[in-house]
Amino acid sequence: MRYSLRQNIVVEPVIAGWYGWSYLLPPQTLARFVHNRFTPIVESYLKDPQTHAAAVRQRRMHGGPWIHAHEHRDAIEAWYRDTAPWRERLGELFEAMRKLEEEILPRHHGESLDPVYQVLPPALAGRVEVFYGRDNRTPDYRFIEPLMYASEYYDESWQQVRFGPVEQDAREFALTTPMLEYTPEHLLVDVPLNSPLLDTVFRGGLTEAELAALAARFGLTGERAALFASYFEPAQAPDLEPAATPDDDVLEYAGHACVFARYQGTTFLVDPVLSYSGYPGGAENRFTFADLPERIDHLLITHNHQDHMLFETLLRIRHRVGRVLIPKSSNASLVDPGLGGILRRLGFTDVVEVDDLETLRCGSAEVVSLPFLGEHGDLRIRSKTGWLIRFGERSVLFAADSTNISPTMYAKVTELIGEVDTVFIGMESIGAAASWIYGPLYGEPLDRRTDQSRRLNGSNFPQAKEIVDALRPDEVYVYAMGLEPWMGVVMAIDYDENHPAIVDSDLLVRHVRDKGATAERLHLRRTLRL
Incomplete structure (x- = not known):
């Protein structure tokens, strides 16, 4: 047995x-x-x-x-x-960063930064690069991340x-x-x-x-x-008569921002966060780990937030995954650590970074990386993208939490990529304050007014309306709202019918339907035509 x-x-x-x-x-x-x-x-x-x-x-x-x-x-x-010894060792690294940010770099206002390398704290010496911003007066630094992972602090x-x-x-x-x-x-x-x-x-x-x-x-x-x-x-014996064969084309919403697709034998999984089964009282017709195929050819991550890049799910499916596609990262900063390095140290070996509007052939489909604005507290974070997948003649956009704060961007994108058939868009229009995720990385805390003004918002109704009006899809699906109960492990959202995100997404669904297209706010699971 x-x-x-x-x-x-x-x-x-x-x-x-x-x-x-x-x-x-x-x-x-x-x-x-x-x-x-x-x-x-x-x-x-x-x-x-x-x-x-x-x-x-x-x-x-x-x-x-x-x-x-x-x-x-x-x-x-x-x-x-x-665990005090762990904290003591990490405290050395924290104190080195604090000293560099608060004592060493502020002494420099445009003159050469060469002397900085001679006074770097031991925890950072040989592991960082210092430089000026474009004003030639404000110094900053980045980590040489492979050397950080090779240090005693990892x-x-x-x-x-x-x-x-x-x-x-x-x-x-x-x-x-x-x-x-x-x-x-x-x-x-x-x-x-x-x-x-x-x-x-x-x-x-x-x-x-x-x-x-x-x-x-x-x-x-x-x-x-x-x-x-x-x-x-x-272990259960294999089903001798499976409900679907590997040749069946399918698009399966699996909860939150997770979508599984199979097209002409090639499989894709976007932003994997999956639920469990095998206990009484669970929601019916959930898409769980048991519904995944033995092989996921392409795993796509839109951005580096815990509800889109959940280690718990990634570890469980790692043995099934072929290639991982991620947005290009270039900062190597505290707020934007290299996503590729994280995934490789999580055990993934085939990781490919994709730049804005770059196209990759992925088996039977094409994948295009689209610009992703907003939802990151106005910090310089590069590791975010929307994924457009062209399944033959049909195109599907997974926009995740991209916020249409630049009203002309999607119009310009449409000029290059053409109209899109299906759009998945997040509309958590009132997100957490930026410090909820990024607060520990700040040099000094933001005052409450500033922090609240830089919330991790998805698109509201006017912003989402402009996106769908530019792309002119015939299907629009609101997702990535944290509605599924299993998302409580990493999210903290309590919705009611008056919550702005519910009101905004209802308005978008009505707007799209009034134009004669299909629209729905997704929940739990949905099988869609491809």
């Missing part, structure tokens, strides 16, 4: 004790998050756990700096004490995964709570996130002996090995 991971078992990535996502992998951004966000959260909790317990029960506090495992103070305090021994069951669609917000073994069903395993052992877990089809050997390689013995084995079940 062979065994595969149960469909309701989640394997969550952990970096330095926290839920792993892309800004925690590069050591320079991890150091900022640990110092500026995580340490204050834990110290606040240890001082007053009841405040955290009260906050997480209030909807208006959802997504705030609160620990959700408030009843586990002793475990969190012990973990915090035991330590794969800080990486783990946590196994445990999923028992309902809704998932609790994970970004502000240490990832510990809070229940008897939780199992933390020390393993680098790029380890092939994880591919073995997710590929499944293991004999009893192979499963025992895998547990041993994870360092599990006794009851912990037995718990690990309990996450597996007998």
